[in-house]
Amino acid sequence: MKLQQKEEPLPDLLEKDQPLLEVKDLSLSFRQYREGLRETDLQVISKLDITLYKKEIVAVVGASGSGKSLLASAILGLLPENAFLRGTINFKGKPLSPERQEHLRGEEISLIPQSVSALDPLMKTGKQVQAVIKGKNKKAVQQEIFDKVGLPSKTSNSYPFELSGGMVRRVLAATSLASSADLIIADEPTPGLDPFALKETVNYIKQLAENGKGVIFITHDIETALKIADKVAVFYAGQTVEIAKVENFCGSGENLRHPYTKALWNALPQNGFVPLPGSQPLLSEVAEGCIFHPRCPVKTDLCKKKQPESKSKNGEMVRCFYA
Numbered sequence: 001m002k003l004q005q006k007e008e009p010l011p012d013l014l015e016k017d018q019p020l021l022e023v024k025d026l027s028l029s030f031r032q033y034r035e036g037l038r039e040t041d042l043q044v045i046s047k048l049d050i051t052l053y054k055k056e057i058v059a060v061v062g063a064s065g066s067g068k069s070l071l072a073s074a075i076l077g078l079l080p081e082n083a084f085l086r087g088t089i090n091f092k093g094k095p096l097s098p099e100r101q102e103h104l105r106g107e108e109i110s111l112i113p114q115s116v117s118a119l120d121p122l123m124k125t126g127k128q129v130q131a132v133i134k135g136k137n138k139k140a141v142q143q144e145i146f147d148k149v150g151l152p153s154k155t156s157n158s159y160p161f162e163l164s165g166g167m168v169r170r171v172l173a174a175t176s177l178a179s180s181a182d183l184i185i186a187d188e189p190t191p192g193l194d195p196f197a198l199k200e201t202v203n204y205i206k207q208l209a210e211n212g213k214g215v216i217f218i219t220h221d222i223e224t225a226l227k228i229a230d231k232v233a234v235f236y237a238g239q240t241v242e243i244a245k246v247e248n249f250c251g252s253g254e255n256l257r258h259p260y261t262k263a264l265w266n267a268l269p270q271n272g273f274v275p276l277p278g279s280q281p282l283l284s285e286v287a288e289g290c291i292f293h294p295r296c297p298v299k300t301d302l303c304k305k306k307q308p309e310s311k312s313k314n315g316e317m318v319r320c321f322y323a
């Protein structure tokens with residue numbers, strides 16, 4: 001993986017209005033080797049943008065294959081060897097170079113553990129949470145965090161297999177809370193959860209943000225996204241088409257700016273299940289012009305010829321000529 005970025009020495013302090021994470025114009029392709037010796041580049045992400053502040057939860061929604069998990073891998077520095085990345089990823093105002101990613105991963109940037117398999121089956125849960133706590137008084141800090149997530153203090157002497165699914169989720173939550181990470185990425189932590197477990201997960205992710213962390217929450221499910229996030233970033237075929245504040249998802253979507261975001265909103269059961277004909281283009285068939293134009297109800301000739309630039313204001317953005 002190659003990251004073309006300028007290394008500039010900047011102060012380490014996170015200024016008040018400085019984003020924790022800033023992804024701008026990110027593009028990503030995979031070098032593929034076909035029979036013979038021909039090399040081709042498969043472009044999977046073309047224009048991704050996302051900005052995240054401390055204490056903020058930004059949900060990333062989009063159809064399967066829109067680039068959500070690749071964004072997570074790009075931030076964590078976990079892309080395969082044949083991935084070629086361009087654009088900007090800044091963390092606390094400084095470019096995330098591969099060296100910095102390796103250094104920060106698991107320390108300041110971490111992926112949320114999603115299942116019991118993230119816990120060591122042979123270690124008592126209290127010890128596991130203490131292991132990620134920096135500094136002194138590990139035991140006392142761990143007890144305090146167990147309290148916060150509603151785990152009885154005796155749970156710290158239990159092994160993971162002795163706990164129910166709900167308790168395990170709380171131990172995982174405690175682990176994330178205890179960690180020093182400022183940026184937490186949760187990739188699809190909710191599918192298959194019953195409504196109670198879902199509510200618990202949503203609550204603990206909110207707790208992470210209340211405790212000062214920034215969270216990127218990746219999901220298929222726009223309803224969960226709206227329950228949890230401050231802002232929603234909508235991905236379509238490897239592009240961010242809109243970043244909207246949660247409160248703009250209301251009524252018939254009149255405050256939403258991109259036709260795809262409006263369509264996602266109006267396809268929800270409570271908004272009348274209005275379907276959007278067609279499907280996200282395959283990577284091999286991405287055509288000229290705006291990525292969404294083949295399905296867009298308000299397209300014009302311009303949209304067929306030219307890609308719209310992004311327009312940003314007050315932490316929101318949209319990529320549409322007519323928004």
Ligand SMILES: Nc1ncnc2c1ncn2[C@@H]1O[C@H](COP(=O)(O)OP(=O)(O)OP(=O)(O)O)[C@@H](O)[C@H]1O
Binds near residue numbers: 065066067069071080
């Ligand atoms: N190593 C790879 N080589 C080639 N293409 C890849 C590779 N990894 C992912 N892709 C392609 O990149 C696109 C985006 O993948 P990604 O996993 O980010 O989608 P996603 O939005 O997370 O989807 P889902 O909701 O299904 O998890 C997909 O079309 C996928 O097939």
Ligand code: NI
Binds near residue numbers: 069070
């Ligand atoms: Ni994914």
